[in-house]
Amino acid sequence: MPLIRLKLSISPFITTDFTGKFVKSFFIAAxxxxxxxxxxxxxxxxxxxxxxxxxEEKKEVPIYSKVINRPKPKDNPSPISIGGVYYVYLGYEQSLEPKINLTVAKLLGGVQLEYGKKVNVKLLEYERIENDVPKDFNSVKIYFISPAIFVDPFVKVSQIEKDRVKRFIPFPPLIFSVNVYELFKDKYKRNIIRLSYSLVESHTVLNTVSRVWYYYDGKWLPGVIGYVKFFLRKNIHKYTKIAIRKILQNAIEMGVGSGRAAGFGFVKMKFDEQNP
Incomplete structure (x- = not known):
């Protein structure tokens, strides 16, 4: 699936909300x-x-109101001042290519939208990102750049009524459940099991992730940021290794968890490749 990075010039405005909402708004305006x-x-x-x-332009740090590893805030966040040059990533299915091309063309010309005040957004440049999962690797670090909202695959596997209970442990089936469903809908249970035994967590995994409170639609809500390291189990079946690569590739391009179309679950990965 295509993944593009947009470099944008945005006129000044102030917000307290998750900036993924603003990104949605200017894409719709375009x-x-x-x-x-x-x-x-x-x-x-x-x-x-x-x-x-x-x-942010330099280190690509996400901009939003947040509180990390502390109790749920009781007060509203302080306003954030936006204005200048920013990056945004957009991943999409190939069938949306005509709509995305039109959107990019409109943004190149600049769009104006109402977001508390009139805000101008203009595309300065864009590039297609090629970040393929290596054919062979020993381990992978997965960085949760924007808050990840994990989806419990066992609700679907158990065929019980869907509920709103959230899960926060960075266990591969929870992290990648949406990606597995997107790729292997007809063999969902089998591939959730494959994922469970194929990626083995580092002993540091609980020390490298953090709970983050983000502000969305007037509420403080919990998510997961930080990074996790998983080792690829040795001697797994060739088909299983191919499936794992597809799942990780989908996560790079489309994100993880729920709320991906709202800016949640943006991940980057770093692989420790096997020596030839």
Missing amino acids: NRELEEIFEDKKYPSPKPLRITPLL
């Missing part, structure tokens, strides 16, 4: 055909595109 995908709750899930929040 192309109204995207509104159904972004906003319609009846649109089939998982959605065929993902975005990120605004990312």
